[in-house]
Amino acid sequence: MQLPASVHSPPPTSSRLLHRVRQYWWGYVFVSPWILLYLVFGLYPLVLSFFLTFFNYSFVTPGDRTFVGLGNWIRGIEDPLFWKSLYNIILNQAVFILLKNGLGLLLAALLFRVTIGARIFRTIYFLPVITSTVVLMTVGDNLAGPGGAVQLWLMDIGVLSKPVFWKAYDTLPMIIIAIINTWKWFGISTVILLAGMYGIDPRLFEAAAVDGASGLQIFRNITIPMLRPQLFFLLVVDVINGLQMFGEILSIGFNVYGGIKNQALTPVLYLYAQAFDQANVGYASTLGLMLAVIIAVLTFLQFKFVPSRLD
């Protein structure tokens, strides 16, 4: 069926478009720095990273680049060290995300109750967030190490009988790094969740209190469900950032392989080692893509299955 042309809204004629381009051309000038930088340092590397995965390539001898097809992908899928690094980071993040957001939620709930001093506490809790990873890991390494303050206390109260050289253990490093990182980042969760709590309609709390609900019931049935958007945001960002952990491991004193038994190897650290210690640039690029795919899938699953909105 043919409709008369006039039924459609008139498409912007090319002369009108041209007129607006001419009128507002400064807009293009103002955003052009970002566009140029993104073309060169964003899109081009992105394309290059796909390209590199099909080659054996090293910085030292860029001349003998050899085409290996899907060889790097197969190697990655069969590489036990990659899977070890993935296991490590998932263990680390499971502990970290639970502790950090649990602690953040607890402290936000407590801060929500008090009127005097809330700002001072918030200011203090945020201190580690603004301090650099290298500094905090240097301090954390010293505090948690054998002979460090934390171990001395644990021996004083009888929890430990002798100093623990935790870096040499299989799973302890990732757990202890998760605890140190909890200390660094819980302030973010506290601030975000506290802002969320202030955003809840106070009449909800009042009505529940009138109905005789206990503090814990109110927290479970009103506060938590109302904080879903904030909790979801924290989870998504934590997974994306956390799986890419890198600096922490070097800063706390492990080598680029995460120790002799690779007990602290993370995926990004592993690809760093492949590129800069073994000069396998193509393979390192493939590992980066593999991790990005895993992150994308996990993010997608969260959007699909984790409740993110208010009912």
Add this chain to the structure above:
Amino acid sequence: MQTHKRISLSLLLTYAILIAGAIVVVYPFAYMVANSLKTGREIMHAPRALLPEEPTLRGYKGVFEELNVLLLFRNTLIVAVAVTLENVLLSALAGYAFAKIPFPGRDKIFGFMLLTMMIPGVLFLIPTYVLMYNIGWVGRFEALIIPGAVSVFNIFLVRQFITGIPDELIEAARIDGARETTIFRRIILPLVRPALGTVAILTFMGSWNDFMGPLLYLNRPDRWTLQLGLLQFRGTVPGENAEQIWALTTLITLPILLMYFFIQEQFVKAFANVSLSK
């Protein structure tokens, strides 16, 4: 009477937990500063003491005399100041354009820009290094100063702020024949200062604390930044350079802590914005 007593008891418990949390957060900082004032021997034997037995500035002297930290400060400042200035100017310009100049294709570009934020950074690590290597920027400040000149997040932050400025102000100026550059300078810049302050703080802090960028691109002693230098000086032997290490961690942290205490409200708000805006 009964309930009043119970409330005050639970309030007491609340404060007790909050204070315990504050102590756990502050202690490592106090520990760091205290150890920076101790002798090497005391650091090894009495790491927990918060009051040094024989206070000394040997660590601080050693940092400047043996480790040449002034050069590290200089390198860190070169990158941090450059990146901060660039971001303030460029995010203000782009933020204004995205908020108030209705150029064709604007919303598409803006949407695409937000989308790029979702791409995990790990994808760029190797190919960007290859690019830098090929153009000869490895070991040069340009490698951090040029790609870091403007960030999507900063543009977004400023754009959200400018969106709140009434259109009439700008339209009136346009009708009067003012050019976009004039509008930007005379109307937008004065109004958008608080947002630019936030951009400046976050960018400076991010650059000052950055570790991965310098590790990749400034990894030679005459280009080391403070964070990279700290890691290099730590050495492999426990207790090696102990005095200097503690002095250096304190020196690195102090400028950011001072900034934070003067403008902590903006700091916290900026971080809270990160979450609310996405």
